[in-house]
Amino acid sequence: QGQLVESGGGLVQAGGSLRLSCAASGIITSISSMGWYRRAPGRQRELVADIFSGGRTNYQDSVKGRFTISRDNAKNMVYLQMNSLKPEDTAVYFCNVGGPVEYWGQGTQVTVSA
Numbered sequence: 001q002g003q004l005v006e007s008g009g010g011l012v013q014a015g016g017s018l019r020l021s022c023a024a025s026g027i028i029t030s031i032s033s034m035g036w037y038r039r040a041p042g043r044q045r046e047l048v049a050d051i052f053s054g055g056r057t058n059y060q061d062s063v064k065g066r067f068t069i070s071r072d073n074a075k076n077m078v079y080l081q082m083n084s085l086k087p088e089d090t091a092v093y094f095c096n097v098g099g100p101v102e103y104w105g106q107g108t109q110v111t112v113s114a
Contacts (some may be wrong), residue, residue: 002027009108022095038091
């Protein structure tokens with residue numbers, strides 16, 4: 001059974017950086033899209049960034065130039081490097097693997113203080 005486990009969240013001051021990691025097990029990630037979503041308090045879950053098997057990436061406008069998504073198919077990992085963090089980036093961040101069967105991680109909290 002497929003499983004995703006996120007790590008790397010935490011508390012950081014505005015302008016700081018965090019790197020989120022997501023480890024996939026039991027999933028053939030090399031042929032799937034992988035991505036990061038987030039849900040801020042009182043808001044719906046939204047796509048932050050995703051990356052396809054060929055390497056093409058897609059970012060939400062608000063994070064372009066600040067966040068970078070990457071993947072390592074050999075290790076079944078996807079990463080999100082977050083720089084120049086803003087208080088409005090505060091949310092629970094979820095890892096996602098798309099395909100015939102969709103998988104979600106349990107989420108990791110990112111809190112950015114002003």
